[in-house]
Structure formats: C-alpha cells, structure tokens
Amino acid sequence: MSTSDAGQLPTPVLEIQDLHYGFPTRSLFEGLCLSVDPGESVAITGPSGSGKSTLLSLVLRLIKPSAGRIRVAGTDVTELRRAQVARIRSESIGTVFQFGELIPELSPRDNVALAALLSRSDRRDSFQRAQRLLDELGVPEAATTQELSGGEHQRTAVARALINSPALLLADEPTGALDPDTAERTAELLFSLPRRNKCGLLLVTHDSRIAARADRILRVESRALVPAGERETVA
Ligand SMILES: Nc1ncnc2c1ncn2[C@@H]1O[C@H](COP(=O)(O)OP(=O)(O)OP(=O)(O)O)[C@@H](O)[C@H]1O
Ligand SMILES: [Mg+2]
Numbered sequence: 125m126s127t128s129d130a131g132q133l134p135t136p137v138l139e140i141q142d143l144h145y146g147f148p149t150r151s152l153f154e155g156l157c158l159s160v161d162p163g164e165s166v167a168i169t170g171p172s173g174s175g176k177s178t179l180l181s182l183v184l185r186l187i188k189p190s191a192g193r194i195r196v197a198g199t200d201v202t203e204l205r206r207a208q209v210a211r212i213r214s215e216s217i218g219t220v221f222q223f224g225e226l227i228p229e230l231s232p233r234d235n236v237a238l239a240a241l242l243s244r245s246d247r248r249d250s251f252q253r254a255q256r257l258l259d260e261l262g263v264p265e266a267a268t269t270q271e272l273s274g275g276e277h278q279r280t281a282v283a284r285a286l287i288n289s290p291a292l293l294l295a296d297e298p299t300g301a302l303d304p305d306t307a308e309r310t311a312e313l314l315f316s317l318p319r320r321n322k323c324g325l326l327l328v329t330h331d332s333r334i335a336a337r338a339d340r341i342l343r344v345e346s347r348a349l350v351p352a353g354e355r356e357t358v359a
Contacts, residue, residue, distance in 0.1 A: 137324035143192035170344030218285030
C-alpha cells in the first residue's frame with residue numbers, strides 16, 4: 125500500500141479539497157471536501173438534484189471544477205490534459221452505474237475484457253482475467269449481455285469495474301434498477317470489495333438500507349457533504 129510523505133498514513137484513494145462547481149443559474153458545491161482511504165466505503169445520499177451524480181462526474185473529470193482540488197490515488201486530476209485524464213480513468217477508477225452501461229451486443233466476457241484492452245493490457249491475458257472474474261462473481265456464459273438477468277448484468281458491470289484493479293470504485297445508484305433481493309446481493313458484493321481489493325468505494329444511493337452497509341454515510345447538504353444524521357446548521 126502506498127504511503128504519504130509522513131510514511132505512516134495511507135495515501136487516500138480520493139481526496140477532494142474545497143471543491144466549487146455550479147452553473148450560471150445555480151451553485152451546486154461550495155467548499156466541498158471528502159477523503160476516502162484504501163479499503164474504505166463511503167455512501168453518498170441526498171435529495172434528487174442535490175448534485176450526487178455531478179460529484180461523480182467531477183471525480184471522473186468529465187467536467188471541471190471552477191475551484192478546488194481532486195486527487196485520485198495521489199494524482200491531481202483537476203489540471204490534467206485529456207489523454208492523462210483518460211489514463212487515470214482507465215487505470216485507477218472503476219465505475220458501476222444504475223443500468224450497468226454494458227455494450228448489449230457483446231458477451232459478458234467481451235464487455236469485461238474490453239476495459240482491460242482499452243488500458244492496453246495484453247489480449248490473451250485480458251480475456252483470461254475477464255473470464256476468471258466473471259467465474260468468481262457467478263456470471264454465466266452468454267452470447268450477449270441482453271441474455272443476462274438484472275443481477276448478472278450488474279455483476280458483469282462489477283467485473284468490468286474491477287478488471288484493471290482500480291484504486292477507486294465509483295457507483296451511482298448501482299442497485300436502483302434491481303428488485304430488493306438482487307439489490308441486497310449486489311450491495312453485499314460491492315461492499316465486500318474495499319476490504320478484499322484494498323480499493324476505496326464511493327457509492328451514491330437513495331436506499332438507506334444499502335447506504336447502511338458503508339463505513340461512513342454522507343449527505344449532500346448546503347452545497348457540501350455532511351455526515352448523515354446531522355441536521356443542517358443555519359448560519
Ligand atoms: N447545464 C446545466 N445547467 C443548470 N443546471 C444543471 C445543468 N446540468 C445539470 N443541472 C442540474 O444540476 C443538479 C444536480 O444534478 P445531479 O444529476 O448531479 O443530481 P443528483 O443528486 O444525482 O439527482 P438524482 O438523485 O435525481 O440522480 C440538478 O438539479 C440538475 O438539473
Ligand atoms: Mg444522480
């Protein structure tokens with residue numbers, strides 16, 4: 125595990141400092157801070173429209189903050205060029221979204237291997253690792269991902285997120301499209317990953333039972349993150 129200059133504390137897999145972001149008509153974040161350690165899971169909750177998905181887009185550097193710093197596995201992504209951002213995204217971040225966002229015409233194995241091939245892994249090795257991950261996660265062989273159940277589909281998305289051994293996993297409503305039982309099992313899998321793989325997990329959810337599995341629960345409130353359960357303080 126990498127360490128900070130002090131040589132004691134692990135380098136956070138995600139560090140957000142004094143983040144500001146907004147639109148001409150509305151400010152979304154003003155001074156938002158967050159740190160996620162290796163092996164730690166953090167759930168983000170908050171009302172619809174409060175900016176949860178936007179926060180993940182900022183971490184992925186799909187959009188650029190107006191001020192503040194975002195470090196992923198120790199690298200400041202705020203000022204990186206496009207090619208460097210693409211590399212960090214592919215090597216250090218795994219994503220699982222609400223509908224899995226798989227390529228429907230491809231098999232589960234091709235979907236997962238593709239993520240490794242895009243980060244320039246060896247072809248044979250990519251397919252072998254993809255198959256091993258899918259076997260571990262209990263995804264059956266299929267000609268296309270359209271043949272999979274909802275849970276198998278999301279487990280394929282988890283395999284794809286894991287294939288490059290990312291330091292950080294981002295999940296946006298990963299169980300939102302699943303029935304309650306499948307949602308629970310998918311959540312169990314996701315929350316087992318930080319300890320198993322020493323990665324950090326930042327998971328957005330509206331479901332309080334899913335959030336309760338996280339090491340910490342934070343809520344977007346007053347354009348920042350506050351520990352869930354604490355009431356907004358009126359200035
Ligand atoms: N270009 C834009 N101009 C103005 N407002 C925008 C623009 N793009 C997004 N927004 C607003 O930003 C807010 C945050 O959106 P975001 O998708 O991050 O919310 P969310 O917390 O993920 O909501 P949900 O729980 O419904 O997924 C929303 O109110 C959205 O309408
Ligand atoms: Mg959202």
